[in-house]
Amino acid sequence: MKKINFSNILSWLAILISLSGLYFQFFDVRHKLLFTPLEPSSNGEKKEFYIPLLLKNTGNQTEIILKSSLFLEVKSDNSNQQDGGSFKRFSLTTPPDFPMVLSPNEYKKVVLTGDYREYFFGTLENMENGKMKYTPIIVYDSLTVLLSITYLSKSGIAREEKYSIGFLSFDQNENIKRIDYVPIKLREIDLSNDDKEIISCSIIPQVYRDSCTIDLKDTNSVKENYDKIQMINRILSSKK
Numbered sequence: 528m529k530k531i532n533f534s535n536i537l538s539w540l541a542i543l544i545s546l547s548g549l550y551f552q553f554f555d556v557r558h559k560l561l562f563t564p565l566e567p568s569s570n571g572e573k574k575e576f577y578i579p580l581l582l583k584n585t586g587n588q589t590e591i592i593l594k595s596s597l598f599l600e601v602k603s604d605n606s607n608q609q610d611g612g613s614f615k616r617f618s619l620t621t622p623p624d625f626p627m628v629l630s631p632n633e634y635k636k637v638v639l640t641g642d643y644r645e646y647f648f649g650t651l652e653n654m655e656n657g658k659m660k661y662t663p664i665i666v667y668d669s670l671t672v673l674l675s676i677t678y679l680s681k682s683g684i685a686r687e688e689k690y691s692i693g694f695l696s697f698d699q700n701e702n703i704k705r706i707d708y709v710p711i712k713l714r715e716i717d718l719s720n721d722d723k724e725i726i727s728c729s730i731i732p733q734v735y736r737d738s739c740t741i742d743l744k745d746t747n748s749v750k751e752n753y754d755k756i757q758m759i760n761r762i763l764s765s766k767k
Contacts, residue, residue, distance in 0.1 A: 558681040559586035560629070561713040564674055564692045565636075569703050574644035576617075576695065576703065578674065582627070583634035583713065590718070591679045592627040596620060597641040598673040599695065601650060602666035612666075614673055617646040639674075647701050667697040669707075681718045688716060 565579035578597060584590050596619070602612035624637040649663040672695055677687045693708035 556588060557586040558588050558590065558718040560584055560590045560592075560678070560716045560718055562676065562716060563711055563713045564708070565711055567693065567706055567708050569706065571702055574642065574701075576641040576643055576672075576706075578639045578641070578672075578692065579636055580639055580674070581634065581636050581713075582629060584629035584631055587631045588681070589631065590629045592625060592629065593677040593679065593685060594621040594625040594675075595637070595639060595677070596622075596675045597639050598675060598689070599641065599643070599646050600671040600673075601662070601664065602670065604665055613650075614671075615646055615650055616675075617641045617643060641672075643695075643697070643701070643703070667699065667701075669694045669696055672708075676716065678716060678718070680721050682721050684721050686720055688720075690714070 561583045563581050565581060567579075568577045569575065570577070576597070580595060582592060596616050598614040599617050600612050601615050618639050618641045622637065622639060624635075627635060627637070629635065647664050649661055651659050651661055654660050671691055672693050673689045674692045675687060675689045677685060680686050691709070693706065695703060696705040696707075698704045
């Protein structure tokens with residue numbers, strides 16, 4: 528009967544363990560980032576809408592979330608539920624919790640705050656003739672809420688994804704009367720998506736080119752032109 532050479536077996540096991548360790552150290556690269564919005568809430572006095580956001584890194588690489596924002600749909604009077612409208616950001620561009628670094632197996636929760644008082648001041652857009660167009664908010668029901676997440680892909684490219692996370696409905700006094708939200712479920716961010724690489728970025732200071740007459744004693748006049756007042760105030764403050 529042939530003797531079993533245990534020393535040889537132990538040597539081969541040691542080699543296999545060493546090779547497997549090298550594999551997991553250098554070749555087993557897993558990028559996996561999950562997120563879910565939790566149950567929303569609101570504060571009627573502050574006119575604020577809150578979405579807790581849970582982010583979890585279940586891969587074995589460090590992931591970076593650059594920022595996250597909330598957008599609320601702006602519908603015109605002839606918009607229908609299928610076509611929808613445009614969207615206005617009603618939270619901070621980059622909340623104080625971002626950029627966020629998530630180590631492997633780490634998770635973090637942040638609360639995104641939407642200011643719907645600012646949303647109801649309407650929108651301003653630059654026209655080709657250099658003037659500005661003001662669009663008031665006229666549709667209050669079933670407005671889609673979008674969650675925007677900007678992250679670095681596994682190739683190190685900045686990418687932005689937007690997800691529909693529910694609907695907001697308001698009464699004529701601009702108070703929230705109903706919040707509909709998607710079920711709480713972890714979803715995966717596509718970290719391999721590099722199809723829209725940003726080639727370059729520019730920052731251009733705003734220049735106010737419009738003119739308007741605002742009656743500061745008239746609440747409606749101030750409200751209708753609040754965006755313009757804010758813009759003028761930012762320009763004046765930057766010149767101090």
